[in-house]
Amino acid sequence: MTSNPATPAEHADTVAQLLAPVIDSLADDARSELIALSPGTASGRVLSADVRSPITVPPFRNSQMDGYAVRAADLASASADAPVALGIGATSAAGDAVHEHLSGTAAPVMTGAPIPSGADAVVPIEIADPPRFIGIGSGAVETPADTTVRFHAPVQAGSFVREAGADLAAGSTILPAGTRLGPAQLGSLASAGVTEVQVRARPVALLLSTGHELRAPGDELEPGQIYDANTASLTAAMEESGAIVQVAFAPDDASAVLRAIAQHPDADLIVTTGGVSAGAFEVVRDALEPAGVRFGKVAMQPGGPQGLGNATVAAAEGERTVPVIAFPGNPVSALLSFEMFLRPILRRAAGLDPSRRVQRAPLAEALSSPREKHQIRRGGFRADGSVEVGAPGSHLLHDYARATVLVHVPIGVDALPAGAEVEVWRIDE
Structure with a gap:
């Protein structure tokens, strides 16, 4: 990452380049899986090979x-x-x-x-x-x-x-490679008597939450401690986007971060939260900057501090190189970072639409924004079609949970009056 803040679009492109080898490897025949054709097992998976009908349909x-x-x-x-x-x-x-x-x-x-x-x-x-x-x-x-x-x-x-054969001739292609299996696709395969299919591997992501202050929900909080929200939100976000998620936790100790990574040797990528800024206890930075991960700023609010790069880490047989995406620790910053930089990549690999539905709507009230940053605010629609915008704080996760849209204020804009049109992304669909 450069000394000058990257724009969100530039950083998203860099993340995509970093993860391209991982995504390409998912289509490798050597990684494909033969799975049973059942809704609980096959739904949402992506075919790695054409499926041909063993019979005439109807027979x-x-x-x-x-x-x-x-x-x-x-x-x-x-x-x-x-x-x-x-x-x-x-x-x-x-x-x-x-x-x-x-x-x-x-x-x-x-x-x-x-x-x-x-x-x-x-x-x-x-x-x-x-x-x-x-x-x-x-x-x-x-x-x-x-x-x-x-x-x-x-x-x-x-x-x-x-x-006979009006739907399918014996030996004809039912579904081509690259098809995502949904209700109609599963029904079509079942109608031909298909019981198993070859599907692409799913990326395995290690989600590593860091912070001496974090405790799991249900634990008793001591003074200065908080419950870990990032693990719950990002696990759900990544699984919804087609990834297999492994979860780990490390306190503010660089060696603990490296040990946690070493214990997950099959992870295709590592996603960390926390420890990426300029404080005295930036554990992810301390642990992974010497390993090859670069840290810097993105011109975005929330979510400015970011890190990414291929890290050389310990493995069972010497060392291995694994891509790392390092997000800030504040819950809203982490979730918005996923939204902007990782969600589209994972969803595209899973055969899902990578984009949100985008529309323009008038502001219900005036807002201000730092001119040098792309600001993302949470909000929702009023009955008249205008969008009501919430506070910009990176810690206000409950506002995010109630939001139905993300409001984007681009770089170069420092204020907008009520009624001004803004770009909004629907997050309730």
């Missing part, structure tokens, strides 16, 4: 409608004035085997049931006469042998018939 001709399977030729002369009456044939329900169709009959067929062999069309029950099935269904008696059904119009061959 047999079936009906799109509840109705009567017929031969179109048998209804060629049907009209409103001279309907054609056909005897009732054998019923086909979903799950039944295919049976032979007798010429001159109308065979009741249910949605999804096999079309009888020899029939070539289906007439929906609603336009048959009578428009209901006779003598079949739950609790029904046997259809009388002389029962007929009338048709008042001809039907085209193929009407309401789903041909």
Whole structure:
């Protein structure tokens, strides 16, 4: 990082360059995983290889409608004035085997049931006469042998018939590599009988929170201590963006930071919070600057102090190099830093939309901003569509929790009046 503060866009680009080898490695066949096709396991994963259908889908001709399977030729002369009456044939329900169709009959067929062999069309029950099935269904008696059904119009061959393979031919590609598995994709794979798929690896991120004052929620606080919010918020943020998160904690001791990193040798990247500024106890800086991580300022408020770089750290067999993204310790600063610099990268790797929905809205009240910094404020919409902006403090996490938008005030702007339009990012979607 340079001595002059980088703009947020410049720093985001540098973070992307640093993590590019990690993201590229996720698509490596050697890292791909074979997983079971279950919603809890596969949902949200990204395919690393094309998936081909092992069967024809559907595997047999079936009906799109509840109705009567017929031969179109048998209804060629049907009209409103001279309907054609056909005897009732054998019923086909979903799950039944295919049976032979007798010429001159109308065979009741249910949605999804096999079309009888020899029939070539289906007439929906609603336009048959009578428009209901006779003598079949739950609790029904046997259809009388002389029962007929009338048709008042001809039907085209193929009407309401789903041909075998209409959805997928055996061996065809169901989904290509790079597809993210959501509800429709999982359903499509299941319909072809696929039980396992090859997916990209997910990045493993070590989240290292530092600070002698931090305690886990539930512990008793001594004077001068606070509860650790960063671990909860950033773990959720990274998991939501597709990463596997390992959690560690280190007090204000550089050797403890290095030991914590050494205990997680499979982490693809390290994200730290705290210890990056210019104080006397900047533990992350003390530990990782000698290892290759650079520290400096970004022209952003909150979230100015930042660090990044490839750190050479101890490993089981000598040393290894791992990328480090170092965020400030204040909870809002840390979460906004993730939002600006890491979230887009992780989400893109996970096949997710990396961007927030951006819009412009008028300010409900005037605001001020440091001219030399890109300020990010939390806020929400009023009923009239104007945006109400909260305080800029980096410690006001509860305001962030209630916010629905992030308001961006660019570098070079020191004040805006009520009614001025600002860029807002939706964070409630």
